[in-house]
Amino acid sequence: MKFKHYNQQQTVLLPYSFDDLIPEQHPVRVVDYVVESINIQPLLKAYSKEGNPGYHPKMLLKVMLYAYMTNVYSSRKIELALRENINFMWLTSMTIVDHNTINRFRSNKLKDSFKEIFKQVVLMLASEGLITLKQIYTDGTKIEAQAGRYTFVWGKSIKTNKAKMLTQLEDLWNYAQSIDNDDNPDPEPTQFKEINKEVIEQTVAKIDAKLSGNEKASSKSKAKLRYIKNNFVANLEKYEQQEAILAERNSYSKTDTEATFMRMKEDHMRNGQLKPAYNTQISTENQIIVHYTIHQNPTDTKTLKPHLENFEKTFGKETLQQLKEITADAGYGSEENYDYLQEKELTAYVKYNTFDKEQDKNYQKKNKPFSKENLYYNQEEDYYVCPMGQKMHKTHQSKRTTEAGHTQSLSHYQAKNCESCPLRGQCFKAKGNRSIERNHNLERHKQRTRELLLSETGIQKRKQRTADVEPVFAQLKHNNGFRRFSLKGLEKVELEFGLMALGHNLRKKIAA
Incomplete structure (x- = not known):
């Protein structure tokens, strides 16, 4: 051969x-x-x-x-x-x-220096005509952290444990008072409203003085006192350290303290378990990642403002002023975000939470005409009209602070005579006259957003969003296998995702 x-x-x-x-x-x-x-x-x-x-x-x-x-x-x-x-x-x-x-x-x-490097590459792609930096499509996804999946620390558990400590201390104090041989018992050393080191030490000292040498004191109560002496101060210090790490979050992982437990779509056990993760936000144009940020908060609503503020910090005010339009899904529709986008003079194709439902004819028929959204409002004289034609005049104004810290202004309206109304059972179930509250600023934003989204341009933007930003996450997570971070800590995680984003942009440059 x-x-x-x-x-x-x-x-x-x-x-x-x-x-x-x-x-x-x-x-x-x-x-x-x-x-x-x-x-x-x-x-x-x-x-x-x-x-x-x-x-x-x-x-x-x-x-x-x-x-x-x-x-x-x-x-x-x-x-x-x-x-x-x-x-x-x-x-x-x-x-x-x-x-x-x-x-x-x-x-x-x-x-x-990486954000500066990323910025230079994005501007290079813009100079080559691949992007314009005049419109962006924004979305987020949760990526699992490099941390133990079952190393929970929960803020609610800490509060519960501190409350239990306070209850145990108060119960032991009451017991010591009840068996005290002194005819003039001491006043309570504390009102037991809040647990702290001083309260523990002072109360333990007084309880010890009452139980020691007292024949009525049970061995069980003395054992409880010894446990409190040996553990309460140390436990309290541990809880305070954990609360300092938590800050405004509700959870963190012991093996990556900057990761927050979030509900993931990719669940390895398929039972809706929470896993330590980071909330990754990106803005894209033509499937090129224009900007990215990493957040510890699982709610997208709270990420849009810091995301755009970081965009301005990275690219400068001139680039942000050049940006004219932003498109995002209903996860970002809030009064605070609409106010911010209006302040920055951005045309916002950003859905609010009930927009998709409103497009369903069955939803439009349901609860109509009794839902407050469908009541007639006279803007000039500031009153609502109920289905029976009765005017609901404004009674007062109130303020409410959201979980994100945004202050909302609410107007309250009430009807004057609902007792003999034949539609009362269908209209509302509560006692007295029907009252409603309305956030006029939010309603104004929703009306403006509804007009934008239902316009010809808005329909095209909504279609384009699903073909622009969402495929990027599919590329990163499924095609490239980037489902879990390799590094720990918010700063390193942001850098790692930045490398991934820049690699994605270079692949798009090659394919162009």
Whole structure:
């Protein structure tokens, strides 16, 4: 049989060049071109002029971008690629970097300058005509943290445990008072409204004085006192430390204290369990990630304002003023967000929570004409009219603060005579005359939003949103397998997602 010549020991007159082995249109060349085109001066500030020379940050940046572009996220796997993958070898000119150096570069050196690098690449894509930065589509998804799935710390549990401590202390104090031989018992050392170190120490000292040497004191009460002495102060200090970590959140993970437990769509046990995660928000145009932020709050409503504020901080006021339109789903529809978007003069194609239901004819018929949304309102004289034609005049104004800290102004209206109304049973069930409350500012925003969303442009925007921002998450999570962060902590997680986002943008640049 005949075969082509094969000899592993065959020498060549001229050694092979890596450049000859890399195709001209290969993605690794795009990474090289982009990094060579941007200003890495902000990255150089992370390095000291003293000490031994380090690996060039430009080389390490190329390695990190190409790694995330090709779905290689582990520092050990990146090190292995530098030894075995010809594309990585071409980027580094055969320089081998160990995984610790790679991890330090990603976690420490890159963190302060990466947003600037990301911004430069986005502006480069804008200059090439791939995006305009005049409209964005915003959405969010939850990505699991690199933390133990069952290492819960809950804010409600801490409050419950502190309340139990207070109850146990009060019960033991009352018991000590009841068996005290003194005819003139001491007044209570505290009103037991709030537990703290001083309350514990003072109460324990007085209880100890009453129980010690008292023949009526049971061994069980003395055992409880010993337990309180040995554990309550330490437990209280632990709870206070946990509350400091929680801040305004309701939970965190012991193995990544900056991760919050959230309900995930991708549930490994398929029973709706909460898992430690981060809320990732992105704004896209033409499926290119224009901006990204990471949040500890699971509710999208509270993320839109800080997301856009960070956009302004990263790109500057001029770029934000250039932005004209934003499109998002009903998770972002709140009075606070509408006020903010109006202040920034952004045309908001942002649904409110009942918009989709209102488009259903069955929903429109239900509760009509008795629901307060369908009552006639006279704006000039400021009154509502009930289905029987009775005027509901304004009685008073009130203020309400939302969970996000936004103050709402509410107007209250009440009818004067509902006792003999034949429609009373269908209209409302409460006693007395029917009353309603209305947030006129929110209703104004909803009316404006309804007009925008039902317009020809609004319908097109709603269709485009599902084809613009949502496929990006599908690409990142399903096609690229990025379902869980590799790093811990909010700052490092944001950097890791930024690398993933920039890798995605470079893939879009290649496909354009």
